[in-house]
Amino acid sequence: MRKVKRIGTYLFLSITAIVSIFPFLWMLVSMTNKSVDVTQGRLLPGTHLFENLKVLFESVNMVSALWNSTIVAVITTFLTLLIGSLAGYGFEIYRTQGKDRIFNILLLSMMIPFAAIMIPLYRLFGRVSSSMPFIGIDTLAAVILPTVITAFFIFFFRQNTKMFAKELVEAGRIDGLSELGIFFRIYVPTMKTTYAAAAIIAFMNSWNNYLWPLVVLQSPDKQTIPLLISNLGAGYTPDFGVIMTAIVIATLPTAIVFFLMQKHFVAGMMGSVKG
Amino acid sequence: MNNVNVPYTVKKEPVVNRFKKNYIGWIFILIAAAGICLFYFYPMVQALLLSFQSGMGANLEFVGLDNYFRLFNDPTFLAALMNTFIYLLIQVPVMIILALFLSVLLNDATLRFRGFFRTAIFLPCVTSLVAYAVIFKYLFGVNGFINQFLLDLSIISEPLNWLSDPLLAKITIIAAITWRWTGYNMIFYLSALQNVDRSMYEAAKMDGASSFQQFFYITIPMLKPIILFTSIISTIGTLQIFDEIMNITNGGPGNATLSISMYIYNLSFKYSPDFGYAATVSYVIVILVILLSLIQFKMAGDEK
Numbered sequence A: 001m002r003k004v005k006r007i008g009t010y011l012f013l014s015i016t017a018i019v020s021i022f023p024f025l026w027m028l029v030s031m032t033n034k035s036v037d038v039t040q041g042r043l044l045p046g047t048h049l050f051e052n053l054k055v056l057f058e059s060v061n062m063v064s065a066l067w068n069s070t071i072v073a074v075i076t077t078f079l080t081l082l083i084g085s086l087a088g089y090g091f092e093i094y095r096t097q098g099k100d101r102i103f104n105i106l107l108l109s110m111m112i113p114f115a116a117i118m119i120p121l122y123r124l125f126g127r128v129s130s131s132m133p134f135i136g137i138d139t140l141a142a143v144i145l146p147t148v149i150t151a152f153f154i155f156f157f158r159q160n161t162k163m164f165a166k167e168l169v170e171a172g173r174i175d176g177l178s179e180l181g182i183f184f185r186i187y188v189p190t191m192k193t194t195y196a197a198a199a200i201i202a203f204m205n206s207w208n209n210y211l212w213p214l215v216v217l218q219s220p221d222k223q224t225i226p227l228l229i230s231n232l233g234a235g236y237t238p239d240f241g242v243i244m245t246a247i248v249i250a251t252l253p254t255a256i257v258f259f260l261m262q263k264h265f266v267a268g269m270m271g272s273v274k275g
Numbered sequence B: 001m002n003n004v005n006v007p008y009t010v011k012k013e014p015v016v017n018r019f020k021k022n023y024i025g026w027i028f029i030l031i032a033a034a035g036i037c038l039f040y041f042y043p044m045v046q047a048l049l050l051s052f053q054s055g056m057g058a059n060l061e062f063v064g065l066d067n068y069f070r071l072f073n074d075p076t077f078l079a080a081l082m083n084t085f086i087y088l089l090i091q092v093p094v095m096i097i098l099a100l101f102l103s104v105l106l107n108d109a110t111l112r113f114r115g116f117f118r119t120a121i122f123l124p125c126v127t128s129l130v131a132y133a134v135i136f137k138y139l140f141g142v143n144g145f146i147n148q149f150l151l152d153l154s155i156i157s158e159p160l161n162w163l164s165d166p167l168l169a170k171i172t173i174i175a176a177i178t179w180r181w182t183g184y185n186m187i188f189y190l191s192a193l194q195n196v197d198r199s200m201y202e203a204a205k206m207d208g209a210s211s212f213q214q215f216f217y218i219t220i221p222m223l224k225p226i227i228l229f230t231s232i233i234s235t236i237g238t239l240q241i242f243d244e245i246m247n248i249t250n251g252g253p254g255n256a257t258l259s260i261s262m263y264i265y266n267l268s269f270k271y272s273p274d275f276g277y278a279a280t281v282s283y284v285i286v287i288l289v290i291l292l293s294l295i296q297f298k299m300a301g302d303e304k
Helices: A002-030 A035-039 A049-059 A062-093 A097-111 A114-131 A140-148 A151-161 A167-174 A179-190 A192-208 A211-216 A225-234 A240-260 A262-271 B015-050 B066-072 B075-106 B114-126 B129-139 B145-152 B166-193 B198-206 B211-222 B224-239 B243-248 B260-270 B275-302
Strands: none
Touching (some): A002 B114, A035 A240, A062 A140, A062 A179, A062 A225, A062 A240, A097 A151, A097 B275, A114 B015, A114 B260, A140 B015, A151 A192, A167 A179, A179 A192, A179 B015, A192 B129, A211 A225, A225 A240, A225 B129, A225 B243, A240 A262, A240 B129, B015 B275, B075 B211, B075 B224, B075 B260, B075 B275, B114 B166, B129 B166, B129 B243, B166 B224, B224 B275, B243 B260, B260 B275
């Protein structure tokens, strides 16, 4: 009986694992095949990889999309970490009743669905466009700005600051460091793993963001990777091999980041739930 | 604290210094607080004001509650609302039960290849919503892999129109979301299970409790806070579903898979733009998020 249960467990887990992995294998195989082969369900690697890459980089704005996505993701990650950790640290180290109340109010913003604020945000950036064109509609700055300030990361850093030894702050003050000096020279270096976890989450969110860039970006050369993939797939005669190649390239950075920092990633997710 | 009754000997910080520190404390918070007000709370108020206006593009005028009445006679909105509820009622429970079940299986220390199974099942979470949606679109195409596979196994005799049949298209969307998010929820449960005291299971086993009894009487009650957390997160996520719908079915066939978010997008940027009415529809999501979260809190609280 026990043995039957064991076999059942392995069978169930194996099927789930195959279902989970299959789309990845399929997209890896498909990137080496011709469009026709992909539609015919070919599951063996082909020889069409370089042809697909060539088409992708020559006929579509792949280079600029990769560049735009990289710029957006790197700047977003940097600003998200800076602003989020400053605030999380501020809320936890300089605790007053007033700040706790403000903290709770800011947390409410996590409940706001993006669809509810999308149109006002679009109009806001539209109005800004005439006076400050560099952050208006159809700029990467407009993609970045609303995403770098989130209650989630303030919460995340505040939770993790609870584990930070507060005596270090006093020690810093005695050594004559300014309050910001303490933050940058003591807090930031000691919280490296927290920053790593936050960086993975922020980078992935930004790299994969779709709806807001779709709304705010218009010109083809401003496209980010998800927009490019979506457009490739929407064509009347899509070239499946090329699309799969684009998807693999788009997935690689986040997959690599994930595998290199798997532990931090899971720790990061848990850090955000721990009461 | 044993020195409370000697306040005068305790060295007090100079008032100026305290004020300065407090003031610097506010500076740390300032950018974040201002940003959240500007990019979340201000748009929320704007959306509320917009929901009382109507008109094409920028030419808006106040119409009172007209937009809200319009909701009830708008078949497209009602279809989108209905679809979103179907996703919610079927997908969220299925995913959470599946994730719980998987995490219990994978929590068994004697299980081999645990690391492999865990990583494999979590893997879908690294894909972008758009990328996996496009992959699912082709997997479930008429000539797609799923049909080939089912034909080869003789489960079906002719290809199914996954994406152009109203029911099958909904099933495809539900399958896609479940594929993408089950592993994500599983990781939360797995981490929470590490904190459950093993001796409770030992004791239960001694008392002759079956695996199912252990699951229902120990695991579920112990994981309740985290189940509440994941179900609220999933509910909010499903209420906002957009990327998948847009890229797998584009809302079709007809409006069979249209979601509320996608309808808002269409109202604002695809049809002749009516920002006012779109804002009204968006407030439906806000109200639903609040209501459903409250219900879930209440349900979790009552059973305590």
